[in-house]
Amino acid sequence: MDDGFTYDDNWASVYQKYTDMRGRIAEAHEAVAFLERHCSGGTALELGIGSGRVAIPLSERSVRVEGIDNSDSMLKLLAGRTKAIKAWQGDIADFTCANRYDIIYCIYNTFTLLLAREAQIACLRSAASALSQKGILVMEFDVPALNGFIDGQKTTTLLVDHENTVIRTDVHDSLKQNLVSAILWFSDTSVRRLPQPIRYVYHQELDTMAECVGLELAERWGDWTGGAFTQASKRHISVYRRAASSA
Numbered sequence: 001m002d003d004g005f006t007y008d009d010n011w012a013s014v015y016q017k018y019t020d021m022r023g024r025i026a027e028a029h030e031a032v033a034f035l036e037r038h039c040s041g042g043t044a045l046e047l048g049i050g051s052g053r054v055a056i057p058l059s060e061r062s063v064r065v066e067g068i069d070n071s072d073s074m075l076k077l078l079a080g081r082t083k084a085i086k087a088w089q090g091d092i093a094d095f096t097c098a099n100r101y102d103i104i105y106c107i108y109n110t111f112t113l114l115l116a117r118e119a120q121i122a123c124l125r126s127a128a129s130a131l132s133q134k135g136i137l138v139m140e141f142d143v144p145a146l147n148g149f150i151d152g153q154k155t156t157t158l159l160v161d162h163e164n165t166v167i168r169t170d171v172h173d174s175l176k177q178n179l180v181s182a183i184l185w186f187s188d189t190s191v192r193r194l195p196q197p198i199r200y201v202y203h204q205e206l207d208t209m210a211e212c213v214g215l216e217l218a219e220r221w222g223d224w225t226g227g228a229f230t231q232a233s234k235r236h237i238s239v240y241r242r243a244a245s246s247a
């Protein structure tokens with residue numbers, strides 16, 4: 001199922017700095033508190049665990065955390081930071097596990113890195129079959145930002161300071177619901193190009209895909225601290241459980 005996109009060494013080498021710059025390290029404790037509250041000391045599986053930004057602090061709160069990632073480079077980052085988390089190389093669009101988990105979570109837009117509808121549904125199906133009877137699936141990703149495109153292209157400034165200029169370029173493929181995106185990071189005399197293609201999904205399509213695999217929406221929030229999901233929300237945190245009809 002894996003169509004080849006993976007976080008390579010180039011991404012891994014700047015991941016910590018990039019997520020810090022984007023405020024994602026600072027807010028990790030909010031995600032951890034939310035996940036801990038929803039799993040109450042049970043077992044968790046992170047889909048696209050990366051460097052353990054959230055998994056490591058969650059594992060320090062009496063939750064047994066495991067993870068899957070398809071990037072050798074990201075798994076090496078994780079292994080360099082902790083030995084307490086079992087993580088393995090695999091495709092989140094197509095996995096099976098011996099264990100069942102009280103919470104499975106897929107955060108920070110990782111789900112949208114699956115570039116085809118079939119891969120996204122397969123991910124949800126794999127997750128549904130790895131949940132314990134009362135287990136929940138937590139998804140966090142951005143509301144599609146399709147404003148501001150001219151001739152199907154857009155450039156967004158993410159950050160400018162004394163040392164860095166970081167911009168994102170997007171090309172819209174409306175037939176596939178894909179944004180062929182890349183981060184361009186200029187600093188001193190160097191420039192990095194970090195690909196980040198996505199298949200964007202609205203929350204209602206996610207609900208429909210979840211229903212296809214026997215899950216139903218239990219909660220939806222606009223942020224990790226329980227803020228409401230509104231028209232102004234830039235992302236959502238959606239919690240699914242087994243549908244009553246399939247339990």
Ligand SMILES: C[S@@+](CC[C@H](N)C(=O)[O-])C[C@H]1O[C@@H](n2cnc3c(N)ncnc32)[C@H](O)[C@@H]1O
Binds near residue numbers: 071091092109
């Ligand atoms: C945006 S990062 C998020 C990492 C981590 N979840 C976090 O919140 O910091 C996306 C992660 O998903 C992984 N990934 C992307 N596509 C994947 C796939 N098809 N299967 C497994 N992992 C994947 C990447 O290697 C990367 O580590």
